Amino acid sequence: MSERNAHPRIVPLIAERWSPRSFDASPIPEEDLAVIFEAGGLAPSAFNVQPWRFPYARRENEAAFARFMAPLVEFNQSWAKDAGVLVYVVSEEKSAPYGGEPKPNHSHSFDAGAAWAMLALQAHALGYSAHGMTGLDFAKAAEALNLPEGYRVEAAVAIGRQAPAERLPEGLREREVVSGRKPVGEIAWEGPFPEA
Numbered sequence: 001m002s003e004r005n006a007h008p009r010i011v012p013l014i015a016e017r018w019s020p021r022s023f024d025a026s027p028i029p030e031e032d033l034a035v036i037f038e039a040g041g042l043a044p045s046a047f048n049v050q051p052w053r054f055p056y057a058r059r060e061n062e063a064a065f066a067r068f069m070a071p072l073v074e075f076n077q078s079w080a081k082d083a084g085v086l087v088y089v090v091s092e093e094k095s096a097p098y099g100g101e102p103k104p105n106h107s108h109s110f111d112a113g114a115a116w117a118m119l120a121l122q123a124h125a126l127g128y129s130a131h132g133m134t135g136l137d138f139a140k141a142a143e144a145l146n147l148p149e150g151y152r153v154e155a156a157v158a159i160g161r162q163a164p165a166e167r168l169p170e171g172l173r174e175r176e177v178v179s180g181r182k183p184v185g186e187i188a189w190e191g192p193f194p195e196a
């Protein structure tokens with residue numbers, strides 16, 4: 001499948017975005033990264049506490065990139081090594097929206113997910129691809145990030161310029177296609193869940 005079959009009123013940017021694994025190893029200019037991260041920061045969040053954080057490593061900074069790559073499972077390392085930037089999506093678990101003592105923020109992960117979606121759409125709009133992944137050792141990631149107490153690693157994201165599938169290891173090339181989506185009737189309906 002080379003493109004998604006979406007309703008014509010869907011914003012094209014949303015329908016066109018997908019998560020390739022083949023990257024061309026080119027660097028991403030700092031000014032483009034700033035725009036991508038700013039877009040992530042424009043996501044909505046409960047009480048506007050903006051619990052997301054985006055620590056990242058650029059491929060040309062070999063030591064930092066290796067440190068950020070190490071927590072990924074071997075499968076993800078096999079292709080993410082060619083991304084221009086490796087980002088971790090981190091969320092702050094507590095907040096104090098009206099001052100006072102910080103309390104658990106029920107929606108910190110939800111809000112960080114919204115920020116990741118905005119980031120991915122902006123990357124696509126600038127001609128990059130972003131591939132989120134949870135195939136990683138989360139404890140190792142927390143250590144690599146020097147994660148402070150009260151923060152949670154949500155996912156890692158590889159960002160870069162898409163390259164031909166031939167750059168991928170043999171077993172991944174045929175999987176480098178746009179994925180389908182469940183029909184709306186399977187994900188949304190009026191009323192509560194049906195009785196079992």
